[in-house]
Amino acid sequence: MGKTKVLVVDDSAIVRKIFTDLISREPDLEVVGVAPDPYIARDKIVQSRPDVVTLDIEMPRMDGLTFLKKLMHYHPLPVIIVSSLTPKGSQMALEAMDLGAVEVLAKPGSAYTVGDLGLQLVEKIRAAAQIRYLKAVDKDRNPNPPTDTIAPLTQTSQKIIAIGASTGGTEAIKEVLLRLPPNSPGLVIVQHMPPKFTTAFAARLDQMCALEVKEAQDGDSVLTGRALIAPGAYHMLLRRSGARYYVQVKDGPLVHHQRPSVDVLFNSAAQSAGANAIGVILTGMGADGADGMLAMKEKGAYTIAQDESSCVVFGMPKEAIKKGAAQKVLPLNRIPEEIRRVLS
Structure with a gap:
């Protein structure tokens, strides 16, 4: 099998030099070209017919979002967005994910060292290279938030929904x-993402969904109608005190190269x-x-894994299925329906 061309x-x-040096160290990866702007990138x-493109969002001559839109229309490829750790950069990165980018990576800086970057970069390239197809983006595809509700749950049987995802997970x-x-049980969610990007991700979901969605802070209560997103660079744990569920947000060693x-x-x-x-375990590598x-x-929980046909990368769900951890394996569009069935 040949090397993945980047x-x-x-x-x-x-x-460009940092990325080239980091990628070139890996025996299965190869940099086939570098470009300072989208016009040169197009050529x-x-x-070079690369397998994966890393794309800076903020560039001269043509911004990364405009180039990405054209690329996805004429020559769709797995694209990893590289962005600064700023509110503007985070918003643009999420727009890029909507346009079809598959991963987001923070530029090296004071909060994100080259060493951290190297590990994340090569893992994301390998994940992107596994993508077999790219779904066309359809802006009219999102449904209106449901107006019906789930039958009330007694406080002694308060349910919790825990969701985990990686590559392709923002859309999933x-x-x-x-x-x-809007009256769904409290949700706790881990999406592999750098710091700051999870803040923008939660804010965007909050605008779109019937649920309240926020980036978790240490001690936040897990409430009916609320979804808590783990902040980038921190682990999030579910805790219980009496009848109250809350989250603990903490530092700690990487687990499977990830935090959260x-x-x-x-x-x-x-x-x-x-x-x-x-x-619920959704699309992602590893x-x-x-x-x-x-x-x-x-421990008696009900468990659901996304199926291979609807995953961007069938890694995390595949491993859960292999271990016998998933009681149901379903396409993405049937998972909300199954959650509601279990709760009703």
């Missing part, structure tokens, strides 16, 4: 939350919620969440 597009010569794509999570009613980690969340949900939990989902199942 094109690096960035207006910074320093970033390099035609010449959106699909699930858009189809849940789905396994950390799912293991805590197994301990704190037991049979009152529903666990095995994060498989062990935690098995722990949830063994």
Whole structure:
């Protein structure tokens, strides 16, 4: 099997060199070209036929979003967005994900070292290279938020929904939350994403969904109608005090090269919620969440994995299924319906 061919597009010569050096260390990856702007990138794509493109959003001559839109229309490729850790950069990165980009990566800086970047960069390139197809973006596809509700749950049987995702997960999570009613049980969600980007991700979902969606802060209560997104660079754990569920947000070692980690969340949900939990594992590369989902199942939780046909990368769900952790394997569009069925 040949090496994965990568094109690096960035207006910074320093970033181009850092990326080239980091990628070239890996025996299975190869930089086939670099470009300082989208016009040169266009020519390099035609010449080099890369498997994956890393794309800076803020560039001269043509911004990254405009180029991405054209690229997805004429020559769709797996694209990893590279953005600054700023509110503007985070918003633009999320717009890029809507346009078809598959991953987002923060530029190296004071909060994100080159060492951190190297590990994340090569893992994201490998994940992107596994994508077999890219779904066309259809802006009219999102349904209106449901207006019906789920039958009230007694406080002693308060349910919790725990969701984990990685590559392709921003769209998958959106699909699930858009189809849940405003009185759904509290949700706790891990999406592998850098810091700051999770803030923008939660804010965008909050505008779109019937549920309240926010980036979790340490001690936040898990409430009916509320979804908490784990902040980038921190683990999130579910805790219980009497009848109250809340989250603990904390530092800690990487788990499966990730922080936040789905396994950390799912293991805590197994301990704190037991049979009152529903666990959902969505698209993503690697095995994060498989062990935690098995722990949830063994404690009586109901567990669901996304199926291969609807995954952007069938990695995390595949590992959960192999371990026997998933009680149901469903396409993405049937997962909200199954959650509602279990709760009714």
